[in-house]
Amino acid sequence: MIGLWLLVLTFFISGPAWAAPEIHSWQSEHGVPVYFSNLPEIEMVDIEVTFDAGSARDGSSKGISNLVNQMLLEGTEDLDVEAFNRTLGLTGASISVGSSKDTASISMRSLVDVDKLQPAFNLLRDVISRPRFDSKSIERTKARVAVELEYRAQSPGSRASDRFASLLYDGHPYSSRPLGDEATIQNITEDDVVRYYDTYYVRRNMVIVIVGNVSREKASELANGLGNIIPLGAKAKKLPLVKKQTKAVLDRVQFSSIQSHVRMGGLGVERTHPHYFPLVVGNHALGGNGLVSLLFRRVREERGLAYSAYSYLAPMARSGAFVAGMQTDRSQEEQALQVMGDTLESVAKNGLSEEDIAAAKLNLINGFPLKLDTNAEIVSYISMIAFYGLPTDYLENFQKSIAAVTSEDVGAALRQYLKKDSLLTVIVGPDTPVAD
């Protein structure tokens, strides 16, 4: 053990010179938080704008957040969808959209030459501030979502994840999947789309991230150009707290697949919670560290029961989830469940071995530079910092925060978050083994 701890120090001190990207943050002239990092090596810039407009804001119109977000790429007030796509294509830039339970975002990557960046930026500005919600596009987008829902419905893994969330967050806005349901999607009207956009795509819900080969002055000018065209609006209300599970639940859904897909776990925490870093280390040792984590070894390496056996921590604005998962042939389901259940139970009871904790910490600390070795990764980390209001030295301090976690911290956190008597287990698969 002493050896391993020495290793931590050795790598930490004599490791390669690595510095977290420097993040500057300020308010745009219209009060929008701006986060900027100057990365001059590649002649490109990324701009990502995130709104507090994720599916947790759907209300009864399940799926509207995703629908509105997708609709942003269907043309602007000046350019119909055909003209918009043709114009964008000639800039070499790409504009994409994406949403989650907490967020809705619009991202652009462009070359930095003025004759490419300026027209691309103008399109980005209009996508965000002057979208064209025409009814034909809305109907077509709804039809596309309907196909994506059908696609999801035929996937046992997606079924298991959706079912897990719906039970874990029962009664909470996080309980539904961001795509919505066929019926709720069909009921969404043009007015609903406009109303949702007007309510949530406002300055008070907005953060801007700019990363790449532009000066701070240029970044400020770009951010002002985005901030000044969006109405101030009202800040979205804080989401309700999530109710804790009070009893263990085992839920089985019959499905016409060969494999059974398993999800096991419960609520996690938000990033600012004191248990966050202990849980990051605990999860990494349990199932987040690929080939060397405990679940991988027990389920796959020692018994060959599954191709993937993992756990993950998904922190959100409110308690995220802490979930273990795997998939196995129905004939081995009982055995695999036993192995995963026993592993979680023993970890909740006795914590993890010193060796496993040390190994997880080493990987998290020494591997951190790899998480930030592309502009794309840096953009998404900074967006996360901006949206959740984390300190701008979050990246700089990440390794120290991990190093400070003790095995007692990890043990205490696992005891609390993997409690056997509140564990949720979801199995999606066939009732009986499928004959060859």
Next chain:
Amino acid sequence: MGLKVFCLVGVWLLLANSVGAAQKSQEFKFENGLKLIVQEDHRSPVAVVQTWYRVGSSYEYDGITGVSHALEHMMFKGTPTYPDGKFSKIVSSRGGLENAFTSFDYTAYYQQWAATNIEKSFELESDRMKNLTLNSEEFSKEINVVLEERRLRTDDNPQALASEIARATTFQTSPYRYPIIGWEADIKGMSVDDLTDWYVKWYSPNNATLVVVGDVVAEEVYNLAKKHFGKLSRVPLPAQKKRPEVAQKGLKRVSVLSDKARVPFVILSYKAPSLPYALESGGSLAEVYALDVLCEILDGDLSSRLQARLVREKEVASHVFVSYSPTARLETVLTVTAIPRDGVDLETLEKYLIEEINLLSVNPPTDEELERVKTQVAASRVYSQDSMASQATMIGSFDSVGLDWRLKDTYLQEINAVSSAGIVAAAQKHLRKEALTITYLMPEQDL
């Protein structure tokens, strides 16, 4: 195994340096046949090390399909020097990412970590290149993992299963008809001896290329590689019989009925040349570049023809995907896959797709369409510098099929040379009904 013959290794050939947009690249070759390609990238103090073997599912034959992929799994089971997951523990403790992938034409292993660790990569990879422990106890567990992987990726995924059948129908004699993961019966019938045999045949320095991209100095990388791989000896590679695809004599059709599918689709698979195939058969490289641009015209971005006309204007498709791999080792395939809008049947959608492909000759690509494609290719070359891993993968995948990896830097010029007339000619020659296979995936409840 375990043979270690020490011999002097020197630079056999130092090919010309290639200076890309921001990175310096260099190639070295050792006396034992090993190739090393280094691309310096000093943005971050990290490096990716990839070890490529020129073997994959297209080297396999009936009865042992999936053996390359199964061997890739077993490569993580240790050697006498690094037994029992020690390899992975070392990589993990130093913060590394590691994994491997098997394709039709190659198998590659990688570590991505602090650039100071590249010597450790070489030490570990040179060890498992020759000293892998292959025992039946570990194998019997791992082959179950592979079966679970097949169930997850293919058997429980109707679209993947239909794509596998489409491929097996498209190719009659070419080994491209095999799935990379292998047929289920072949996986079940595989023995550890099949893997040992495959390992001894193909895993040697003269069948491998090391690719290193990152915060390194090329000459230092060369010296470290020499230290660890230089002692390995060359092994004669097995003679390979050619198994070219026979000329297709007319349209082929196949239907996949699935009680698991809820989303139908149609795949049009056209036989098409690749760069290595054109080089070997004396065909035209320009034609391959023209087909590549043609794919962009059909489905490069949201302004492309299939998106604008079939998804938005006529509203017969909800999703369209075009795929073509100009860097495949053998004669390859250009596919157009489309999911119908609700209420549109597959026959109607097929008719629209073929009509749109035929329209390429009637309405050749306009100057504006070509400009859009070329602008985007130029921009994506700049964007691609962002990821060391994808730079390394590009280099390794080109090299492993016998192409000059410097193509990644000259690709833009080739694309710029493509003309509208060239695209029309390539379309007329290759996107013909006689060389077409049509696959329908039909949800059983719809029948």
